[in-house]
Amino acid sequence: MRALAIALSIFLEIGLSFSVRAQDLNMDQNQKKEGETREAGQVRGVVKDSIGKPLAGAALRLQSADGQVVGRTQSDPDGQFTFTNVAPGTYAVVGEKTGFEPATAIVSLSAGEEAGTSLTLAASQALDLHVVAERLERARNGLLPETGSSIYRFDQKDIAVLPEGEQTPVNQVLLQAPGVAQDSYGQLHVRGEHANVQYRINGVILPEGITGFGQAFDTRFADRFNFLTGALPAEYGYRTAGVVDIETKQEAFANGGRVDLYGGSHDHLEPSAEFGGSGGPLNYYLTGSYLQNDLGIESPTSDANPLHDKTQQGKGFGYFSYLLNSTSRLSLILGNAQGTFQIPNNPGQTPGFTLNGTSRFDSADLNENQREVNRYGVLALQGTAGSRFDYQIAAFSRDSQVLFRPDPVGDLIFNGVASRVERTSFANGLQEDSSYRLNGAHTLRAGFLASGERAVSDNTSAVFPTDINGNPVGDQPVTIVDNNSKTAWLYGLYLQDEWRPLDELTVNYGVRADWVDAYVQGNQVSPRFGLVYQPISGTTLHAGYARYFTPPPTELVAPKDLALFQNTTNAASCVPNAPCNSNVLPEHSHYFDLGGIQQLTSSLSLGLDAYYKIVQDLLDEGQFGQALVFSPFNYRNGKIYGVEFTSNYKKDNFSGYLNAAYSKAMGKDIVSAQFNFDDPAEFDYIANHYIHLDHDQTYTSSAGVSYRWLETDYNVDALYGSGLRRGFANTGKLPYNLQVNLGLTHGVAVSRRGKVEVRLAVLNLFDRVNELRDGSGVGVGAPQFATRRSFYGGINYAF
Numbered sequence: 001m002r003a004l005a006i007a008l009s010i011f012l013e014i015g016l017s018f019s020v021r022a023q024d025l026n027m028d029q030n031q032k033k034e035g036e037t038r039e040a041g042q043v044r045g046v047v048k049d050s051i052g053k054p055l056a057g058a059a060l061r062l063q064s065a066d067g068q069v070v071g072r073t074q075s076d077p078d079g080q081f082t083f084t085n086v087a088p089g090t091y092a093v094v095g096e097k098t099g100f101e102p103a104t105a106i107v108s109l110s111a112g113e114e115a116g117t118s119l120t121l122a123a124s125q126a127l128d129l130h131v132v133a134e135r136l137e138r139a140r141n142g143l144l145p146e147t148g149s150s151i152y153r154f155d156q157k158d159i160a161v162l163p164e165g166e167q168t169p170v171n172q173v174l175l176q177a178p179g180v181a182q183d184s185y186g187q188l189h190v191r192g193e194h195a196n197v198q199y200r201i202n203g204v205i206l207p208e209g210i211t212g213f214g215q216a217f218d219t220r221f222a223d224r225f226n227f228l229t230g231a232l233p234a235e236y237g238y239r240t241a242g243v244v245d246i247e248t249k250q251e252a253f254a255n256g257g258r259v260d261l262y263g264g265s266h267d268h269l270e271p272s273a274e275f276g277g278s279g280g281p282l283n284y285y286l287t288g289s290y291l292q293n294d295l296g297i298e299s300p301t302s303d304a305n306p307l308h309d310k311t312q313q314g315k316g317f318g319y320f321s322y323l324l325n326s327t328s329r330l331s332l333i334l335g336n337a338q339g340t341f342q343i344p345n346n347p348g349q350t351p352g353f354t355l356n357g358t359s360r361f362d363s364a365d366l367n368e369n370q371r372e373v374n375r376y377g378v379l380a381l382q383g384t385a386g387s388r389f390d391y392q393i394a395a396f397s398r399d400s401q402v403l404f405r406p407d408p409v410g411d412l413i414f415n416g417v418a419s420r421v422e423r424t425s426f427a428n429g430l431q432e433d434s435s436y437r438l439n440g441a442h443t444l445r446a447g448f449l450a451s452g453e454r455a456v457s458d459n460t461s462a463v464f465p466t467d468i469n470g471n472p473v474g475d476q477p478v479t480i481v482d483n484n485s486k487t488a489w490l491y492g493l494y495l496q497d498e499w500r501p502l503d504e505l506t507v508n509y510g511v512r513a514d515w516v517d518a519y520v521q522g523n524q525v526s527p528r529f530g531l532v533y534q535p536i537s538g539t540t541l542h543a544g545y546a547r548y549f550t551p552p553p554t555e556l557v558a559p560k561d562l563a564l565f566q567n568t569t570n571a572a573s574c575v576p577n578a579p580c581n582s583n584v585l586p587e588h589s590h591y592f593d594l595g596g597i598q599q600l601t602s603s604l605s606l607g608l609d610a611y612y613k614i615v616q617d618l619l620d621e622g623q624f625g626q627a628l629v630f631s632p633f634n635y636r637n638g639k640i641y642g643v644e645f646t647s648n649y650k651k652d653n654f655s656g657y658l659n660a661a662y663s664k665a666m667g668k669d670i671v672s673a674q675f676n677f678d679d680p681a682e683f684d685y686i687a688n689h690y691i692h693l694d695h696d697q698t699y700t701s702s703a704g705v706s707y708r709w710l711e712t713d714y715n716v717d718a719l720y721g722s723g724l725r726r727g728f729a730n731t732g733k734l735p736y737n738l739q740v741n742l743g744l745t746h747g748v749a750v751s752r753r754g755k756v757e758v759r760l761a762v763l764n765l766f767d768r769v770n771e772l773r774d775g776s777g778v779g780v781g782a783p784q785f786a787t788r789r790s791f792y793g794g795i796n797y798a799f
Contacts, residue, residue: 174244
């Protein structure tokens, strides 16, 4: 009742204000009529092209009602124009420019007043292609609703104000979002889940690659990252902790590019180049980069300069788009990323075995290496049919390879096993998404995905034979080959409706069905529901429910033939009275999400989001054995829940953000790949207790500010994590980690088209020792420390 009374009071005050104002206006008008003279006024306006950009150099003329030209002028560089000393009356403003169709606007001018107008000049050819491309871009984005989920966007401006700008790795960009936790080997954990992140390029899902150190994507080719999490709409399946949809740069009408040289600490050298342009209906964008440094992987020690940690990486990306006609286009995306990595050494380790009569070997001299390759391609046909139907159908392919080469002598002396591990995955598929605007209240969406993947795991291991008690019986190794392969099939389809019963309310409800046929078979029908409600201006609330089906990553599943390794130093220590090698299972879950955003002012917004996930056969991954490749396993039951806070402020030359998150991720009872767990006491404890997942980090936070002063951008950001898990059954916790980074950028125009930009960055400003892992915990293979303080600088030329 009190709220109703307040609302009524405000309504009456507004009505009274309008009444008084109307009386004042009547008095003003009467006074004006009494003293009105035929004094001159002016006509002002702006000329734009068909996509809303100001058009300079347009010829404008002012014509009276009888067709007489009473004034001529040209638009300035901002598209602005003015006719002065114009007598009261009705006029036509006519705009013309070579290469554009003429345009006319009608204005009426009162005595002594100013009249405003605008003209839009449509290009006779080239710009029409741009207009078609823009329209198709909007249609493609309309295929992917976000109702009920949480979404965070990072565009080129957001990336530019990060200390390293476009040199920032993709995982570091995503760490700026709430609820994203940092781990070793470049891993991300979204809302307490291990991996389970899906990557898309322009809406097309990419088959996941084999887990490794290299980033398959370069930040520089992204126009924008759309990062979705929470209760996702029905078209998102399989990997659902987070969806990273990368909208590629399309320098279709820039006909220019950029060259960049970046480097600094740890012998870091990173040249890159990008170029885009157009020729008629063909648009293209190309970029390539090379990277080398002495800090390829997180070090197992806290030393500022790790031993044996060099990397060399090369990446290339190409986007090509061809407008078939005014309603459709064909796009081709090609990408390649490959790199070599030395596995860093941990000096002072104690040998455990004897090889050829000696056990002397300095662990600082180990020579383990890993090579990674990821190649992908997408061919998509996208278009519209009429004003209501939009579609995109895409064929995609990805080839992923990882090869771990051991130190054939050192690994045997320290570990009793030296394994050469090669895993390859080749996947192809077809994806279709379409939408149909049934009427003003309903938009129907439907689609399907079908993919096949050939995963091969080849392992050749040198081991020592042992007696029945596990003791070596000699110092001469034997070689065991354990190879396996599998073809996996994945199918899914969905149907959903976006319903707007009220202007303030949007409801998205639908269902998807998924099937997997790999090492195990599984399927599920999954309802989805989400809504967005805007009760008042500036307030947006959302809620959602999703049933999720998550198959295990086939490329990581490598069943071990346990019988081959009996009576060797690589034998599995199976827990008594328990299965030893059960197949990895698909995960089934219920997901609930509730949140809201409040736009307090035009500059400041605040957001709060809560989620809860109930899981059966929870999927997790661990690094077991020497090769730094992860292997999946299941907990019978799991629960993940948390709360996220986000805030953003932008005004004039200053911007800032602050995010904070609380999360708990728990699992109970290991029910697959049991041979990886050799401690009976720990295994029994997990069977009867919920434990923290090894990647569970209770508190995380990210913050950053940027300020532009005297043509220079100054920025600082910070990442905080309360510490990952450690120890027996993950019951312990590592110390918190904190990294503060600084950066500045200054640009200078050197010609009408060219610009030189200089960037400086300091990472881990306070040189804090951040221990990400200590080598203990479930599925943790080695210690890892984050980068110590490092200095970087770069220069680029845009043309």
